[in-house]
Amino acid sequence: MKPATHTQDPLGAPVPGRWDHRQWGLLSVLAGNMLIDALEVSAMVVAVPAAGRDLGLSLTGAQWLITGFAVGFGGLTLFGGRLVELLGRRRVYLWALLGFAVASLVGGVTDEPAVLVAARVLKGCFAALTAPTGLAIIAAAFPAGPERDRAVSVYALFGGFGFTAGLLLSGLLTTVGWRWTFVFPAPVVLVLFAFALRLVPGDASDPGAKRHLDVTGALALTGVLLCLVQGIVSVPGHGWLDLRTAGPLGLAVVLGAVLVAAERTAPRPLIRWRLLRNRTLVRSMTGAAALNGVNLGLLLLMTAWLQDGLGWSPWRTALGFLPAAAPLALTALPSRKLIARYGTARPIALGAAAAAAAGALCLRHPVPQSYVTDVLPTMLLLGAAFVLSFVALNTQATSRLAAVDRSAAVGLYQSAVQVSAVVVPAVAAALAVGRSDDRPALWFVTAVALAGLAAGLDGLRTRPARAENPLTGE
Structure with a gap:
């Protein structure tokens, strides 16, 4: 693409100018x-x-x-x-x-x-x-x-x-x-x-890149997640020793071993293990994974409460969840000002505390009877957790990495967020099915939130990270 109001240098990189319609x-x-x-x-x-x-x-x-x-x-x-x-x-x-x-x-x-x-x-x-x-x-x-x-x-x-x-x-x-x-x-x-x-x-592919896709690593990681979820959700109906439970869980372990072996021997592994020695990245991955898992776990349980328990319509349920979702959409860009003033560690710790409080608050009423007293406070706390820590976690993740490692680190970070979206709702559903209340599921979700809080508190002991672009790391 050659924009009308942009020119390109001899290497093909765009140079500053006014954006055109293309x-x-x-x-x-x-x-x-x-x-x-x-x-x-x-x-x-x-x-x-x-x-x-x-x-x-x-x-x-x-x-x-x-x-x-x-x-x-x-x-x-x-x-x-x-x-x-x-x-x-x-x-x-x-x-x-x-x-x-x-x-x-x-x-x-x-x-x-x-x-x-x-x-x-x-x-x-x-x-x-x-x-x-x-x-x-x-x-x-x-x-x-x-x-x-x-x-x-x-x-x-x-x-x-x-x-x-x-x-x-x-x-x-x-x-x-x-x-x-x-x-x-x-x-x-x-x-x-x-x-x-x-x-x-x-565009063309990178001629200097080694031609290695690492299909084995990608398929093994996906297989681990599939088998793990299937094994987890089979426990309530079949127990731990049934082949329908033990089989998928055992296969997940085997595929996990295949993944580790493939990534350690591949000429260009998808997972750069040395990046996991970076404490700031691992802390950010833990915090972001906990935040996403708690959010989806609680929303899954609450949508069942509201629609099946209280008889709410899907539209009314969606409106009821807005206090948890809308604040991030409204404050994602202004959040950078918060980070510029206070750094990343304090907002992340406060956001993790809000997420933990959201889970703990649900434990008061495992079978909610009123939206205003039993659901709305949790929704508001989830919204506050995202406002405080979502952008800060993205910013912190690559703040102490060399530019050459940032792309791989962002991939690891995003993978951790998605893994929590796999595991936490699956475990929460398995713990909730067939029970008179969701207290075990809520204890699990709250424990996940506390893990995120521990990571956030650990970050308070380090020097605040400088503000940077939360997606590009620049």
């Missing part, structure tokens, strides 16, 4: 796709009870609608960056968009729960390809400095808004029919694809 169009496509990716998880939260009733699924079965997407996303996040490097941004991005649209259509028309879950996993896989590719395209199309920062900020804003939009849209669509929640992304993504064909600039 760059605005390109950013609109990328931000729109980021919006779709972000709302996928929240859209399923509200649709879970209706889909479960229609398909005859218990909470442990219906939770796959949430965790399935996270399995695909978390399993292939690192692999997505490698594909972009070896095959080129344009090719990966366009094919991933088409795959996402097809998976959306398949999920919306099938009556088979297994096919529905498979479609969710595939959508997560394709989202794992478009997410790193979108940032790579921005880096190539917008000059480094204020212009790129502005483009990344728009991109991040749509991501922050996506979770809130997903709740509202799912509340509306599920009132008509939960299948529309699965189908609606397809036409939107196809429109984005049509514009992307014209606007996404061509």
Whole structure:
């Protein structure tokens, strides 16, 4: 792409100037796709009870609608960056968009729960390809400095808004029919694809990169997550010793060993083990994983409470969840001012404390009777947790890493966030099914929150990290 008001240096890098209509169009496509990716998880939260009733699924079965997407996303996040490097941004991005649209259509028309879950996993896989590719395209199309920062900020804003939009849209669509929640992304993504064909600039693969995809590592990681969830959700119905439980859990251990062996012997491993010796990165991964897991775990339990227990409609449930989701969308960009003034450690610790308080507060009334007294305070605390710590965690993660390691570190960080979205809802559902109240599930979610709080408090003992771009690390 050669913008009318931008010139390029002899190496092809964009130089500063006023954005033209093609760059605005390109950013609109990328931000729109980021919006779709972000709302996928929240859209399923509200649709879970209706889909479960229609398909005859218990909470442990219906939770796959949430965790399935996270399995695909978390399993292939690192692999997505490698594909972009070896095959080129344009090719990966366009094919991933088409795959996402097809998976959306398949999920919306099938009556088979297994096919529905498979479609969710595939959508997560394709989202794992478009997410790193979108940032790579921005880096190539917008000059480094204020212009790129502005483009990344728009991109991040749509991501922050996506979770809130997903709740509202799912509340509306599920009132008509939960299948529309699965189908609606397809036409939107196809429109984005049509514009992307014209606007996404061509590029070549990196000629200096070693031609090693590390497919074994990517498949092993995805397999571990799938088997782990299947084993966890089988415990309530079959017990620990039944082959339907022990089999998947045992296979998860075997695949975990395969993953470690593959990553230690691969010429270019997806996981750079030395990065895990960076205490700041690991602390950030722990905090972000805990925050995401607590959020999804509590929302999964509460959507069952509100819809099945109190008889709320999907739309009313979506509105009830807004205090937990909307504050992040409204404050994602201004949060950088908070970080510039106070650093990252204090907001992260306060946010982790709010998340822990949200879980603990639910323990007062494991079977809530009133939204105002039993649900709303938890929603407000979750919203405060995200406002305080979400951007700060992203900023802190790469604050003490060399520039050459930041891309790999961001991949590890995002993978950790998705792994928590796999494990925490699955365990919470397994602990809640068949019980008169959800106290065991709430104790587990609260324990996860306390792990995040421990990581946040540990960060208070270190020197505050400087403010930087939370997505690019610049």
